[in-house]
Amino acid sequence: MPIFLDGHNMKDLSLEDLEKVVNLPKDGFGITHLEIFHNKHEDRLYCVLEAPNEEAVWKHHESLGLKCEFVTKIQQIKTEKNIKAEKLAILGELASDLSHDLRNPVSIIQNTVDLMNIKYKGKLNSDMLEAFSRINRSVARMNMLITGVLDFARTQPLIIEKYSISDIIRSSLDGIPVQDNIKIMMPENDISLKCDKAKLEVVFYNLFTNAIQSIGEKTPGEILIRLAKKEDEIQIDIQNSGPAIPDDLLSKIFEPLFTTKEHGTGLGLTSCKNIIVQHHGTISVRNNPVTFTILLPKDIAKITPTVS
Ligand SMILES: Nc1ncnc2c1ncn2[C@@H]1O[C@H](COP(=O)(O)OP(=O)(O)OP(=O)(O)O)[C@@H](O)[C@H]1O
Ligand SMILES: [Mg+2]
Known part of the structure; x- marks a missing residue:
């Protein structure tokens, strides 16, 4: 028009x-x-x-x-900014439709595997068991990616309950294959927090996946997770021993579609930021060593009285 x-x-x-x-x-x-x-x-x-x-x-x-x-x-002259905004809007719609439509077939795969597991219980050799568990892990990953895209494309309301942050971290790590050269150091303490578990799992999933990809497979490395209570908020640090992020990229990595990877979408950190902002928190990054810091309010219900 x-x-x-x-x-x-x-x-x-x-x-x-x-x-x-x-x-x-x-x-x-x-x-x-x-x-x-x-x-x-x-x-x-x-x-x-x-x-x-x-x-x-x-x-x-x-x-x-x-x-x-x-x-x-x-007539509008296209600037780099509005071309990007247009691309993002189209991509958002496509991704959201696609993710939505993928939900059904993915849950059919999951149900079929569950049924076969029940039917052949005790009759499967170790190779078959490993194959089933690989399918399960992949389906869990697909579900997580679909949720991530849907979270990115349209902001769904938070489902808030009290959870242990360590549990959320552990369940997000369950869906990620971690190669043997990487040591994951879980926090020694734990903190309970009112938050949306499924959404925070997406955040941790993205941060751990990035950290694992950054360390790579060649040299030994570690991912260190720290939890701390502050006055009104809790702090979660995820530190990894991979190479530093070049200074000129530090301010860009949370931007949608920014990626330095051949097969990256550049939506991972944008999703993380959206989810943390929805929780009224902040996420930031610093180098030496590469550390992502999340601050979340101790009591989100105080800030958003409608959530319970
Ligand atoms: N832990 C990290 N160490 C070094 N660089 C990182 C780290 N996390 C993110 N980055 C940089 O930020 C960019 C954006 O990350 P983001 O997760 O948004 O997208 P991606 O990982 O490239 O793609 P996708 O998440 O879709 O696989 C990465 O391409 C990488 O350059
Ligand atoms: Mg990523």
Whole structure:
């Protein structure tokens, strides 16, 4: 649909009235407001809107008793930023549809494996048992990826209950194959926290996967997890012995689609950030050694009284 820019004198209209008008559902003239700007003195207004044609824009204003000073058809010049935003929006929709549709076949695989396990219980040799457990691990991974994409594409409400952070860490590690050269050092203490377990599992899954990929398979390495209680929040540190993140990339790694890996999507850390922000927390990274730090409020219910 074509895009227009119009200009108004705002003498008779307050900003509040205007907000009501522009946020009305599509009117009979097929107008949708995209962006609105006003000048410093709040007496002139410029609107970017979608409309079937110029006449519709004039008529729309007439019907509201508003006078337009000009209406002109405009064309957007694509900047790197809005090309990326468009790509992301399309990708988000595609990914969300695909993930949604994959849920059924994945759960059919899971159910079939569960049934075969019951049917052939005690009759399977160790090779077959290992094969079944590989399928189970892969299905768990697929489920986790699907949940990750759905979490990324549309923010679903948190399901808050009290959980042990160590349990969440352990169950996220269950779904990840860790090669023998890597030692995982679990925290010595534990902390209970009101949070969304499935979502935090996605966060830990992504952070551990990144750490394992960064250490690689050639040299021995370790991942150290620390938990600490602060005054109003808890701190979770995930440190790994892999190479440092180049300084110029530190501020980019949480951006959607940023990846340095041949087969990476660059959505892992963005998902982590979205989930942590949804918990009213923060996630940050520093080098020497590479450490991701998550801060989560001790009592999310105090901040968001609607969650229980
Ligand atoms: N622990 C880490 N050590 C070094 N670099 C890291 C670490 N974690 C993330 N990065 C850098 O941040 C980038 C973005 O990470 P992110 O998890 O968002 O995407 P990805 O791992 O590249 O792809 P995907 O998660 O889809 O497999 C990575 O490509 C890597 O360059
Ligand atoms: Mg990743």
